[in-house]
Amino acid sequence: MARTGRPKSDSPKQTTLSLRVTDEEWHRLKEYADSHGMTITQLLHTGVELLLQTPDEEVQNLFP
Secondary structure, three states: OOOOOOOOOOOOOOOOOOOOOOHHHHHHHHHHHHHOOOOHHHHHHHHHHHHHHOOHHHHHHHOO
16 A cells, blocks of 8 residues: 655755744744745745845844
C-alpha cells in the first residue's frame, strides 16, 4: 500500500528559531499578517530576507 501524507520537501527546514515578544508586538504582527494574507511565520521569513538584502549602511541607520 502506498504511503499517504505530505510529500517530502526539496529543502526541509530543520532548525527551529524561537522568539519572545510582548503582547503588543504579537498583536501588531498578527494584525499585519492577517491584513496581508500571510502567516506570522511568512511575515518573519520575509522580514529577515529583506533585512539580509539591505546594505549594511542602511541597516546601521535602523539601529541608532
